[in-house]
Amino acid sequence: MNLLLLLFSVALVRSDESSTPLKSFKIGENVTYDCIDIHKQPGLDHPLLKNHTIQMKPSRTQLNSQIGNNITHKSKIKCPDGTVPVLRNTKEFITNVNLFSEKYVHPQSLDSPGTHIAGVRSQGGPYRGIQAWVYGFDLKIEKDQASYSQIYLGSGVNNKINYISAGFMINPGFFGDGRVWSFGFWKGKDGKGCYNTACSGFVQVSQTIPIVQPIDISPMEPSFLRPFIHQDKNTGNWWLTYLESDEPYGDIGYWPKELFNLFDSGANMVGVGGVVKASPSGSSPPMGNGKFPDGGRKSSAIFANIDVLNSDYKQSKISSFPIEILVDSPKCYGLKVGTVKWYRYTRLGYFFNYGGPGGNSCGV
16 A cells, blocks of 8 residues: 555755746746756756667557547647657746655655555566546545545565656645546665655656646536656656547556666556545545445546556556455445446446545544
8 A cells, every 4th residue: 555655745945046948838827837858858958868779769569549538639739850848847847846745755754744655556567558448527625635646657676666657646735736647657676755856856758748738628518638657668768648539548657667766567556546635634635536336437536447567568457367346434435336238338447436535533
C-alpha cells in the first residue's frame, strides 16, 4: 500500500525564468503554457541527465487498444517545431507546491493521517507497462484536501523506491483551484520525487499535449483518458502515452531511465485506484464520483480495460496475474470488481467500480 500512496511525496519546485519562451498560450485564468526549446526545457536540468540524449518517439509496442478517451484537445496549444509546452510556474503556484510538499511529505507514515485508498494492484512482476481507462469527475474538494484517480507502477528494495504514476487529480492546495487536472509523478534513485514539470526530470516531447493541464468536465458525463505508462524496449525510458481506438493519441513524453535504479528489468508492482487525502480536521473528501459502488456499473466511478505488459512486453489483463484488493476505509469508500456473464460481450475488459462520499469518520 505504501507505494500506492507515493503520489503525495515531496515535489521539488523550479522556476523557469531562465528559459525564454518562443510563444505562449493562455488557456484559462492563471493557466499559461510557454513554448520552450525542447533542448532547454526544465526537465533536462536534473543532475542525472547531464549527458542525456532526447528520445523523440518511443519504440512502438503493438497494443490491443479499444476506444481511449473522450477529451477533445481543440488545438488550444500548438507549440512551434522544436519547442514543447511547459506550464508556467507562477510565484503563487510555487508557494502552493512548497506548502503542499511540506504538509504531505510522507503520508504513508504514522505522522500523516487521513490518506485512504480503494484500488487493485499486482506484485507478480516484472512489468513493462500498465494502462487503463481513468475517469475524471467534478467534485467539491476543500482547499486542504485532495482526490486522485491514477495508474501506477513501482519497485522497492530495502526502503529504496522507484515509482511512476499518472491520471487525474483535484488538488486545490496544489493548483489553487478545484478543477480536475491531468498529472504525472515520479520518485527515483535519489529519493526525491516530482510532479509534472514543476521540477526537473520529466522530458516533455509532445508539442500540443502537456503532461499537466486542466480538464473540462461535462456536467452530463465524466471525462476519461486512457493513459499508458510503458518502458521503451530499446532505451529503457518510461513513456507516458495517451491511447485512442487503434493507435496512440499522443506520446506526451518520458521519465528517463537515468532517474531510476530499480526499474532496469521492469517494475515489480502495478496498480490502479483512487486515493484521497483528508484535511487536518479529519474530514475526508469524496473519491471517484462520490458514490459507493453498490449499484450498476454506471452509478459510480469506474476503472476499465486495465491491462499490463509483462516482462516480454506481451499485453494481458491485470487479472492474468495475482491481484490484491485495497480498501482501507470501508465506512467511507468501497470497491466492487466487475463481472460480465459469459454470453455477454463487453468492451470494458477487467474493470471495477469504486469510490465513496468520504466524511468525518473515515479513520487515519
